[in-house]
Amino acid sequence: MKIERPYEGLVVVEAAAGPLGSALRLSTAMTGRILADLGARVIRIIGDDEQQQARQPYWGAENDAVERFLSAGKSTMWGNPGDREFVSRLLRRADIAIVDRHVHRLIAADDLPANVAVLSLFGGRHADAEIPATEFTISALGGLLNMVGDPDRKPLKLGGHQEAYALGLSAFCGLAALLADRRRALPTMTVRANLLDVVVWLNWKSAPLEAGAPVPPGRAGAAAEWQVLRCADGWIALVYQEPDWPHLCDMVGDDRLRQAKFATRQGRLGNLAELADIIETVFLSRTRRQLHEQAASHRLPLGPVWSPDELIDDPHNLARAMFTALPPLPGEQAPVQAPRLPVLWNGLVLSSSAGHAPARAVAGLS
Amino acid sequence: MSALAGYRVLDLGIITAGAATSAILADLGAEVIKIESPTYRDPFRQWTGEGPDPDDLPPLFRATNRNKQAISIDLKQARGREVMLRLVSASHVVVENFRRGVLPKLGLSFDTLRAANDRIVLASVSSQGETGPDARHVSYGSTLEAIGGLAWRTGYADEGPVISGRDVNYPDQVAAIFAAGMIATALRSVHHQGGPAVHLDLSQRDLTSFLVGDAFISASMGGNVGRNGNAQEPYLLQDCFMAADDAWIAVSVAETDRAALSALLDIDPQSSLHRLHAALSSHIAGMRGGEAVAALGRIGLAVAPVLDGAGILHREGAFWSHALQRQDGRLVKGFPFQIDDMPLAIERPAPSIGVDTRAVLAEVGGYDEREITALAEAGIIEVGPASTPL
Structure with a gap:
C-alpha cells in the first residue's frame, strides 16, 4: 500500500566534520536516518578521504554495520564538509540542515535553511572549546558510566552507540517541533543539542536523587x-x-x-x-x-535476554514486521536484516529501506 | 512564543514513558492537560518523596508532570466518557500508555476518538506495541533492554548480560524523546498538510531494538555479536582505568593517538594492544585521577573522570547547561535540547489532582458553572483546590 510519508518533499542536508565513527558523525546520521524513513530526501556529505579511512585495519565489520544502518535510505554526496562554498550551495536548496558546530560556523546565516539542528559535544560556557572527547568519555562525565556494571569492577558502557543515538533522537525531536510550528516568526530556527547535556538528561536521577536516597545511585x-x-x-x-x-x-x-x-x-x-x-x-x-x-x-x-539472531525470528517481531531486508550489496547472497523505524503510523510501517508495508490490518484504515 | 504553542494535548500518560512524552510537549509550549480519575491516580504520585514535607510531590512525579494542567474525570462512567470526548473534539493530541486494551475498554478507541475529532493524533506509547503476541506483557524499561537486544550487547567481555537498572531505566528515557518527535511529526501532517487523523503505535521495545540496529545487521551477516566490555570500533583501545586515588578514568585511544601515547608510556609504538593496555593501566595507577586526565589530555587523548552525581553538578554551566533545571531551589529534570529564540522553560510546577478541572471544563469543554457543579456532585469529575495562576 502506498501512503504519503510525512516528510516527503523536504530536502535535508547532513554534514559533520570529524572522522567516521565519531560521536557527532553518528548523531547527525541518526537524525538523518529517521527523517529519511519519514520520507525526506536526505543528502549526507561524506569527505573524499573517508573511503581511505574505511580501509584502515582498525575499521572492522562492526563499523561497516553501523555505517550501513545509518545510511539506509539516504543519498551520498562526496565532498569536504569543511568546504564553505560546496556546503552552502547544497544548504541553499535544503529545508533542513543537520550539522555539527564546526560546519555551522562556516556557513553564512543567509545560506542556512529554515530549520537547523546544530550538534556539539559540550554545552555551557565551554561549548566551543576544542576538547577531545568520545561517546565513552562523555558518558563518564555525564555519570552514565558510573551507573552500569559491578561496584568492585570497572564502570561499563551501555552496548552500541546509545549516547550518540540519543543525541540524534533529541535533534530529531527539536526539528519535528520546528516543522510543526504554526506561528513561525523567524525565517531560520535553530535547535541546539549537545552530547553531554543529553547524557546528563538520560541519567537525570543520579543527581537530583542523590541527597535524599538511602544509597547514592551508582553501580550495584x-x-x-x-x-x-x-x-x-x-x-x-x-x-x-x-x-x-x-x-x-x-x-x-x-x-x-x-x-x-x-x-x-x-x-x-x-x-x-x-x-x-x-x-x-x-x-x-x-x-x-x-x-x-x-x-x-x-x-x-x-x-x-534474547540475542539479535533470536530477535530477528521472534514471533512478536515477525507479527509487527520489525525487521526488513536492506537492499543487497553486490555479491551479497543472504538477506541483511535491519530494524524498521520504531513506529507504526495508522498501522503502517514507515521506512525508506522497507517501503510501506502494512504491519497489520486496521479496521477502517486498510 | 514556543514551537508547539497553540496545540492542545490530553495526557492520559502515567508513570514515566507516557507522562514524560507529554512533559516534553509541554516544555515545547503545547497546552498539556493531565487527566486522572477520582478512582485512579498516576501511580507516580504515590512513589516515595524525598523531603520531610509529606505534601511534597515525589521527585519522579514532579519531573514528568511540570508545565501541565491537571483535571480528574471518571472515565469508567458514561458521563465521564462524554466529558472526555467533548475535550477530544477541542484538542489536537491524546497521549496514553495504559496497559494494552484498557483504552478501548473505556470506550475510547482510536475509531471513537476519530469520530469525535477527525484530525486527532492518538499516541499510544506502550511497552511492546499495539499488536503481536507479547503486546499485553507488562514491562519496565530494563525489561525492554533484555527483550529488545540491548542487554545482549551490554556487559563485561565474554561474561553475562547487564542492564542499566532501576536508577537509569534507559529505554524509558529515550522513548519520551522519540515519541514527542513523532507526535510533532503527526501534528504537521494533520495541520499543515491536511492529512487524516493519526494513530501512532510507539513501542518502547521496537525503539530499543532500533537503537542497537547495527547489531542486527552484523548478526544477519554472520558476525559474532556479543559483549565487548568497553571496547568499541573504531577505537584502538577504550576502557576505564583506576588511578591511585581510586578514581576511575575513561580513555578512548584512536589509531592516530598511538605514537604520542607510546612515547608517553615509553613503549615501542608497535607494541601489542595487550601491552599498550597494560602500560596505560600502570601509568594511570601511578598518579591521581586529576593528574592522569591532565597528562593524557596534554597529548590529545579523549580522557575523562567517571563522575557521580556531585561531579556532574560541579560541571553545570561550564560543560552542560539545560539537562537539569532548578525549581523552588530543587533540581528537576530539564531538557535534552534547546531552541534558539524559543527556549524551553519550566513555567509551572507539577499540578495537584484535579486542580484545573473547573477551568478546563469551562474553557475547553464549554460547560457552564451549573453543569460542572452537577458533574462534581455526581462523582463524574473531581474539582481540586484553586489553581496557581500561570
Whole structure:
C-alpha cells in the first residue's frame, strides 16, 4: 500500500566534520536516518578521504554495520564538509540542515535553511572549546558510566552507540517541533543539542536523587534490585516493583522467598544477593521461553535476554514486521536484516529501506 | 512564543514513558492537560518523596508532570466518557500508555476518538506495541533492554548480560524523546498538510531494538555479536582505568593517538594492544585521577573522570547547561535540547489532582458553572483546590 510519508518533499542536508565513527558523525546520521524513513530526501556529505579511512585495519565489520544502518535510505554526496562554498550551495536548496558546530560556523546565516539542528559535544560556557572527547568519555562525565556494571569492577558502557543515538533522537525531536510550528516568526530556527547535556538528561536521577536516597545511585552489580540472572538456556532480567513481589513469590514457587526478611522492600534491599541466589537457583531449571510465559501469566515484567539472531525470528517481531531486508550489496547472497523505524503510523510501517508495508490490518484504515 | 504553542494535548500518560512524552510537549509550549480519575491516580504520585514535607510531590512525579494542567474525570462512567470526548473534539493530541486494551475498554478507541475529532493524533506509547503476541506483557524499561537486544550487547567481555537498572531505566528515557518527535511529526501532517487523523503505535521495545540496529545487521551477516566490555570500533583501545586515588578514568585511544601515547608510556609504538593496555593501566595507577586526565589530555587523548552525581553538578554551566533545571531551589529534570529564540522553560510546577478541572471544563469543554457543579456532585469529575495562576 502506498501512503504519503510525512516528510516527503523536504530536502535535508547532513554534514559533520570529524572522522567516521565519531560521536557527532553518528548523531547527525541518526537524525538523518529517521527523517529519511519519514520520507525526506536526505543528502549526507561524506569527505573524499573517508573511503581511505574505511580501509584502515582498525575499521572492522562492526563499523561497516553501523555505517550501513545509518545510511539506509539516504543519498551520498562526496565532498569536504569543511568546504564553505560546496556546503552552502547544497544548504541553499535544503529545508533542513543537520550539522555539527564546526560546519555551522562556516556557513553564512543567509545560506542556512529554515530549520537547523546544530550538534556539539559540550554545552555551557565551554561549548566551543576544542576538547577531545568520545561517546565513552562523555558518558563518564555525564555519570552514565558510573551507573552500569559491578561496584568492585570497572564502570561499563551501555552496548552500541546509545549516547550518540540519543543525541540524534533529541535533534530529531527539536526539528519535528520546528516543522510543526504554526506561528513561525523567524525565517531560520535553530535547535541546539549537545552530547553531554543529553547524557546528563538520560541519567537525570543520579543527581537530583542523590541527597535524599538511602544509597547514592551508582553501580550495584549483584546487589542491584533489578539484575540479570542465569536460567537453563541463557539469562533473564529480574525486574519488578513493590506490588509485583507476591506474584514473583508465586511464580518462583520457593518457600525461602516467604521468609520474614524478604517480606518488605527494606528487608529485600538488605538481602539482595541472597534473594537473587535463591531465584537464580530455581530459574536454572527453566528456559527463557518458559520463564517468559510464566512471567506473562503472573503479570510480571521479567525480560528474557534474547540475542539479535533470536530477535530477528521472534514471533512478536515477525507479527509487527520489525525487521526488513536492506537492499543487497553486490555479491551479497543472504538477506541483511535491519530494524524498521520504531513506529507504526495508522498501522503502517514507515521506512525508506522497507517501503510501506502494512504491519497489520486496521479496521477502517486498510 | 514556543514551537508547539497553540496545540492542545490530553495526557492520559502515567508513570514515566507516557507522562514524560507529554512533559516534553509541554516544555515545547503545547497546552498539556493531565487527566486522572477520582478512582485512579498516576501511580507516580504515590512513589516515595524525598523531603520531610509529606505534601511534597515525589521527585519522579514532579519531573514528568511540570508545565501541565491537571483535571480528574471518571472515565469508567458514561458521563465521564462524554466529558472526555467533548475535550477530544477541542484538542489536537491524546497521549496514553495504559496497559494494552484498557483504552478501548473505556470506550475510547482510536475509531471513537476519530469520530469525535477527525484530525486527532492518538499516541499510544506502550511497552511492546499495539499488536503481536507479547503486546499485553507488562514491562519496565530494563525489561525492554533484555527483550529488545540491548542487554545482549551490554556487559563485561565474554561474561553475562547487564542492564542499566532501576536508577537509569534507559529505554524509558529515550522513548519520551522519540515519541514527542513523532507526535510533532503527526501534528504537521494533520495541520499543515491536511492529512487524516493519526494513530501512532510507539513501542518502547521496537525503539530499543532500533537503537542497537547495527547489531542486527552484523548478526544477519554472520558476525559474532556479543559483549565487548568497553571496547568499541573504531577505537584502538577504550576502557576505564583506576588511578591511585581510586578514581576511575575513561580513555578512548584512536589509531592516530598511538605514537604520542607510546612515547608517553615509553613503549615501542608497535607494541601489542595487550601491552599498550597494560602500560596505560600502570601509568594511570601511578598518579591521581586529576593528574592522569591532565597528562593524557596534554597529548590529545579523549580522557575523562567517571563522575557521580556531585561531579556532574560541579560541571553545570561550564560543560552542560539545560539537562537539569532548578525549581523552588530543587533540581528537576530539564531538557535534552534547546531552541534558539524559543527556549524551553519550566513555567509551572507539577499540578495537584484535579486542580484545573473547573477551568478546563469551562474553557475547553464549554460547560457552564451549573453543569460542572452537577458533574462534581455526581462523582463524574473531581474539582481540586484553586489553581496557581500561570
